Amino acid sequence: MTTAQRIYLDNAATTPIAEEVVDAMIPVMREHYGNPSSTHAHGRKVKGIIEEARGSIAKMLGCSPGEIFFTSGGTEADNLAIRGSVANLGIENIISSAIEHHAVLHTVEELHHKNGIGLHMLNILPDGHINMKHLQTLLNSTTKPLVSLMHANNEIGNILDIETVGKMVHQAGGIFHCDTVQTMGQYRFDLSQGHINFLAGAAHKFNGPKGVGFIYINKKNKIHPEITGGAQEREMRGGTENVIGIVGMAKALEIAYREMDAKKVHLKHIKGLMIQLLRDAIPEVSFNGDAEGNSLYTVLSVSLPPNDASSMILFNLDLAGISASGGSACSSGATGGSHVINCLNPGSNRTTVRFSFGKQNTEEDIRFTVNQLANWYGNKA
Structure with a gap:
């Protein structure tokens, strides 16, 4: 078989990767091989291709292109959001849940054990939803919290009301990071509403290529890179960009929104x-x-x-x-x-x-x- x-x-x-996505990636592999950091014509052409993809994704999500940064996937994006918040935004406590993806769970547990950051796990209701009353209690009793919760659970599918959670977090003076890896391409987002500070996505979950993703970082939140070694991604992530992956991801999200x-x-x-x-x-x-x-x-x-x-x-x-x-x-x-x-x-x-x-x-x-x-x-x- x-x-x-x-x-x-x-x-x-x-x-499975969409045929339209493959068709969009092939010309870039064959013809546009310049390094986007180079100032000559080959490099400028590829830099333009990356920025076009960034603008396309930002438009669909209702944010500024300057708030979209390309990563290797959802796991890196989650790590950057959580570690960056602790290192640069004065976070003293993290509120999360025991049913998060391990990209979040392992990261917050490490920061708790190695850095002494307070870690508070939300109660889960019998149907798998977050106990919102417990969230409010924790928000009222913790200082400078980062709330890290996924939009949809990757194993049971439960959906979180991210608008309500975002409002609750911000009213408490906290930061809201949302892993949207399972819902990106399945639901529409309007990040202009300002309910989310950090958002993670991965192309291979919406019929795009593996090994590429992105993080949305609200322009009000200034964090430093976790991967250093170059000025790429406006100094947010060192290393030559995965150009063909970025092109494929933008095309995949475009198709997902259309369909x-x-x-x-x-x-x-x-x-x-x-x-x-x-x-x-x-x-x-x-x-x-x-x-x-x-x-x-x-x-x-x-x-x-x-x-x-x-x-x-x-x-x-x-x-x-x-x-x-x-x-x-x-x-x-x-x-x-x-x-x-x-x-x-x-x-x-x-x-x-x-x-x-x-x-x-x-x-x-x-x-x-x-x-x-x-x-x-x-x-x-």
Whole structure:
């Protein structure tokens, strides 16, 4: 079975690159090879290409081009925001949650242990949402806080009301960093409203190339680079820019915005269909998080009852030609299960499979997948 014949339901891990994106990148690889830091014609041409991409992304996000900085991806962007805030903005306390991506969790834990920064973890409600009352309590009781929370959880899909959180944080005199890696290209943003100080995105989550991302830094927040060695990115990130990646990312976001409304309708239908078929086929199925409420339409975290097939479920899906995840795929080879699921359902003996959808997925993909699960857990759909 070739890759093209398989069913890909792991779009929260990464997405297939769009053909239009490849077409935009190839001429840059072939023809525009100058170093953008060079002052000659070759360099100036490439510098112009980068700035055109920056302007395109900024326009879609409702911010100034000067507030967009290119990175190697979401992890670097998260690190820059958090470490930069602590080093340069007088942050004394960090408020986050135990269900954040490890790019955030590992960073805030290190700053707590090595730098003595106060670290306060928010209570999580049974449905996986942040306890907003606890957030307000922590904001009232901490000085100079940085709040670092993701827009949508990459494992269960729960959506955070970032406008409300941003207002709460700023009223308390704090800084708000938001990881939008899962929602960039799925939802529209208007950063001109000023609710967010730092925002992270990664191209490969919205059908762009891997190894490139960006950080939005509100112009009021002045931080220093974490990667030094050159004056690139207006001295925010040393090192020659990933020009082809930047071009591909801008094109991918342009396509995502163009197709967003139709894609949202399609994928909401796909997700709803899978929920319905799973309930019909496997009576004991349940769903982690707020799957049918305030949830990302591309992610469905399925909780399956224990049986003889449980320990081999991902392997068997793979053999059946279906690519899915047991949780986050961002840390391959990780052991100990999902920290998000362990937080929501400690000690559970159920098996979790994350199915995440892309614009290429069809009803037939979903029916085939549910039928495979029904072979091991229940009745065929």
